[in-house]
Amino acid sequence: MKVSPEKLEQIAKIIYKRAGLFLQRRDKDKIKKFLEDSIAKGLVKDLDRYISTLETNTSNLNKLLDVVTINETFFFRHQGQFRIIEKEILPKLFKEKTSVKLWSAACSTGEEPYTLAIVALEVMEKMKIKKNVQIIANDISQEAINKAIKGEYNDYSIRMVPPELLKKYFVKTPDGKYRIKEQVKALVKFRLLSITDERHMKQIGNKVDIAMCRNVLIYFDPPARKKALELIVMNLNVGGYLFLGPSESARGMVKNLKLVLFPGAIAYMKVEQ
Ligand SMILES: C[S@@+](CC[C@H](N)C(=O)[O-])C[C@H]1O[C@@H](n2cnc3c(N)ncnc32)[C@H](O)[C@@H]1O
Numbered sequence: 001m002k003v004s005p006e007k008l009e010q011i012a013k014i015i016y017k018r019a020g021l022f023l024q025r026r027d028k029d030k031i032k033k034f035l036e037d038s039i040a041k042g043l044v045k046d047l048d049r050y051i052s053t054l055e056t057n058t059s060n061l062n063k064l065l066d067v068v069t070i071n072e073t074f075f076f077r078h079q080g081q082f083r084i085i086e087k088e089i090l091p092k093l094f095k096e097k098t099s100v101k102l103w104s105a106a107c108s109t110g111e112e113p114y115t116l117a118i119v120a121l122e123v124m125e126k127m128k129i130k131k132n133v134q135i136i137a138n139d140i141s142q143e144a145i146n147k148a149i150k151g152e153y154n155d156y157s158i159r160m161v162p163p164e165l166l167k168k169y170f171v172k173t174p175d176g177k178y179r180i181k182e183q184v185k186a187l188v189k190f191r192l193l194s195i196t197d198e199r200h201m202k203q204i205g206n207k208v209d210i211a212m213c214r215n216v217l218i219y220f221d222p223p224a225r226k227k228a229l230e231l232i233v234m235n236l237n238v239g240g241y242l243f244l245g246p247s248e249s250a251r252g253m254v255k256n257l258k259l260v261l262f263p264g265a266i267a268y269m270k271v272e273q
Contacts, residue, residue: 003035007047011035011064014054019065019140020196020224027068034067062192066143070219073108075115075153076160078214080264081243082119085210088262089241090123093209099132103208105195105232106139106216110148110188111157113137114180116212117187118169136204138193145190151180196224201231211236215245226253233257233270242268 011031012023023031038044054061076082093100102120104113113135120133139145158166158178170178193200195213213232217225233254236242242257243265244250250257250268257268 001036001039001047003032003039003047007051008032010051011054014051014061015064015068016224018054018061018197019194020220020228021065021068022219022221022224023068030067031064034064062140062142066141069141069144071108071141071144072215073111074157074160075111075118076162077112077115078243078246078265079160080262081212081267082115084262084265084267085116086119086123089210090120091127094123094127094129094131097131097209099134101206101208102133102135103204103211103232103235104135104137105211105213105228107137107148107190108139108141108144109153109157110137110144110151110180110190111153112212112214113148113188113190114151114184116210117184118165120187121169121184122165133187135188136191136208137188138191138195138200138204140192140194142192145192148190151185152177153180154178195228195231196220198231201235204235207235207237207240209237209240210243211240212243214243214248217244217248229254229257236270238270238272240270242270244268 008028008031012028015021015023035044044050050060054064102116104116107113116135124131137148152173154177158170169181169184171181173179191203193203195201211232217228220228229250232242233256242250256271256273258271260267260269
């Protein structure tokens with residue numbers, strides 16, 4: 001059975017409403033193929049019923065989102081940003097506070113939040129201090145979150161990790177993978193949450209000092225981008241920093257953000273309204 005363009009449009013609208021993702025032609029083609037395969041295997045028997053479950057059934061929706069989300073990521077991606085966090089932002093935060101909370105919004109398979117954890121551990125070691133560091137990491141893809149929790153990575157993911165840090169924070173597995181050590185894992189909590197969903201974003205808990213939301217806003221249309229940015233800024237402390245991907249911008253989208261130019265990286269600081 002073929003999935004008609006009308007049914008695909010219906011599905012695209014639900015995905016936009018629930019995840020903020022604006023599907024391109026190629027995404028719709030992927031969903032079409034996924035559904036036609038599922039129908040052929042007898043996993044989807046009544047397409048209309050299946051579509052109506054997408055409004056309420058997160059398991060079916062999450063499987064569809066896994067088909068279209070692009071999980072590309074790696075450790076120490078956009079190195080300049082991590083250098084600023086290591087050299088300027090964390091040392092200052094550690095001097096001022098006993099507890100520091102960091103956030104990887106749209107964390108994919110975990111490389112970004114684990115990089116934050118490694119950087120935090122390194123800064124604490126250099127400063128000879130021990131602070132309460134909490135890292136929250138969320139994604140909309142269950143598959144990505146499962147891989148993140150497993151914490152095993154291939155050569156591609158770890159290629160930018162400096163050799164001394166690779167030795168210190170990873171264990172080589174018998175099948176040639178790199179497993180992140182418990183010490184790093186213990187700092188990160190993974191959650192299946194959408195950055196465009198207000199109810200989900202209320203579950204972030206206490207406000208964060210640094211938020212990374214990188215290489216995901218590019219998949220959203222302007223209203224969804226604005227919504228995600230507002231929800232992220234809602235969870236950011238005044239004086240806290242937001243890092244976006246290099247081709248993303250928050251300009252003109254949220255009022256209480258000020259652009260800060262660091263050497264080799266830009267960030268946004270939350271200011272009083
Ligand atoms: C290209 S990856 C970026 C990963 C990481 N932030 C980085 O820059 O390396 C984009 C991630 O955004 C996730 N994503 C897409 N829409 C989302 C949403 N509404 N809420 C949370 N995560 C989302 C995807 O599942 C995917 O893992």
